[in-house]
Amino acid sequence: LAKTTQPISMDSYEGQEVNITCSHNNIATNDYITWYQQFPSQGPRFIIQGYKTKVTNEVASLFIPADRKSSTLSLPRVSLSDTAVYYCLVAIYNQGGKLIFGQGTELSVKP
Amino acid sequence: EAGVVQSPRYKIIEKKQPVAFWCNPISGHNTLYWYRQNLGQGPELLIRYENEEAVDDSQLPKDRFSAERLKGVDSTLKIQPAELGDSAVYLCASSQLGAGGYNEQFFGPGTRLTVL
Numbered sequence: 001l002a003k004t005t006q007p008i009s010m011d012s013y014e015g016q017e018v019n020i021t022c023s024h025n026n027i028a029t030n031d032y033i034t035w036y037q038q039f040p041s042q043g044p045r046f047i048i049q050g051y052k053t054k055v056t057n058e059v060a061s062l063f064i065p066a067d068r069k070s071s072t073l074s075l076p077r078v079s080l081s082d083t084a085v086y087y088c089l090v091a092i093y094n095q096g097g098k099l100i101f102g103q104g105t106e107l108s109v110k111p
Numbered sequence: 112e113a114g115v116v117q118s119p120r121y122k123i124i125e126k127k128q129p130v131a132f133w134c135n136p137i138s139g140h141n142t143l144y145w146y147r148q149n150l151g152q153g154p155e156l157l158i159r160y161e162n163e164e165a166v167d168d169s170q171l172p173k174d175r176f177s178a179e180r181l182k183g184v185d186s187t188l189k190i191q192p193a194e195l196g197d198s199a200v201y202l203c204a205s206s207q208l209g210a211g212g213y214n215e216q217f218f219g220p221g222t223r224l225t226v227l
Binding site: 098101 | 115144151152153154155156159167169170202204215216217218219220221
């Protein structure tokens, strides 16, 4: 059964760059890979979305290799307020384009 | 601009009782999603609507769960009867028309359900 896989947790320090990778096979050819951030007692919040290669916005970058079997969310110079759970969302081709969230990566940023 | 509104925020019921959750999406968003999120896990899609039509309900436990989106705006998710394993946060999200794989989803704060 196709699914997404992320590290369960990561630790970092303020000012460092953090890279979180999501592994996914058989994703839908024309669908985007999306990353969300979630704080306790809140719904997920959109961070970035991409289709291929590299996408950058004001808060993050998204790297997608040519084989599209994984994607990496890059957070430059994290701060304490970036402590949250990060989820990737993909559409899985061999499940009819079903939307599947990863299990989430709990990022802890320390002073 | 108002975000996705959900009510109630919290609900505690005894098993075998019915429960309903309500969602009002962002104005102009044609696509509406209901997710269930268990503690420590990612959201799991239960149903996705495009306007009034349920286009993906493959993960909705139809023996006890039902949903409706009359007039293509507000939506209600119902569980009858509730079981202990239904304790979770139920999230509603909306987006512009189109598959969720393409469009940014905007999530509400969720309803935390506890079944005793």
